[in-house]
Amino acid sequence: MKNIILVLLTLFMSGCSPKPPGVKPPFLIYPYEFYDRFNLRTIISSYSEALKHYCASYPKDFFTRDQLYMPNTDTLVIEDETKKLVFELYEEDKVIVTEETKDGSYRAKYLYTIYYNEENDDFRTDRFFIPKHEKCKAHGLQDANLSRP
Numbered sequence: 228m229k230n231i232i233l234v235l236l237t238l239f240m241s242g243c244s245p246k247p248p249g250v251k252p253p254f255l256i257y258p259y260e261f262y263d264r265f266n267l268r269t270i271i272s273s274y275s276e277a278l279k280h281y282c283a284s285y286p287k288d289f290f291t292r293d294q295l296y297m298p299n300t301d302t303l304v305i306e307d308e309t310k311k312l313v314f315e316l317y318e319e320d321k322v323i324v325t326e327e328t329k330d331g332s333y334r335a336k337y338l339y340t341i342y343y344n345e346e347n348d349d350f351r352t353d354r355f356f357i358p359k360h361e362k363c364k365a366h367g368l369q370d371a372n373l374s375r376p
Contacts, residue, residue: 284359
C-alpha cells in the first residue's frame with residue numbers, strides 16, 4: 228500500500244511540474260532566422276527597457292538588413308554604430324547570445340535553450356517574458372519593416 232501511494236504521489240507531482248512553453252525547434256534553424264523571428268522579450272539584454280515601452284520584439288525591429296552578416300553557418304552578427312548583437316547556434320536548441328557596446332561599457336554573454344513558439348511563429352527562451360505594454364509605441368524601424376512587402 229505504501230508503494231502504491233508513493234507511485235500515485237510521484238505521478239501527481241510530475242503532472243504538476245512545469246511543462247515546456249513550446250516545442251523543441253522542429254527544423255534546423257539558420258542564423259538569419261534569428262534576425263526575423265527571435266523574440267528579444269525572452270532574454271536578458273540592454274534592450275529590456277526599450278521593450279517595456281515599444282511594441283518591437285525582434286532584432287529586425289531594431290536593425291536593418293544591411294547591419295547583419297554571417298561569418299559562418301552557425302553565427303549571425305548584427306551591429307550598428309553603438310551596439311553589436313551576436314547569435315551563435317550552439318546545438319539544435321541552444322544559442323549563445325553576446326551583446327556588447329562598441330565603447331566597451333557593456334558586454335554580456337548568455338547561453339539559452341530555445342524553443343519554437345507555434346502560436347507566434349517565433350523562437351523564444353523560457354527564462355522570462357517582458358510583456359508588451361498595452362499602450363506601447365511603434366519603434367521607428369518597426370514602422371519601416373511593416374511597410375516593406
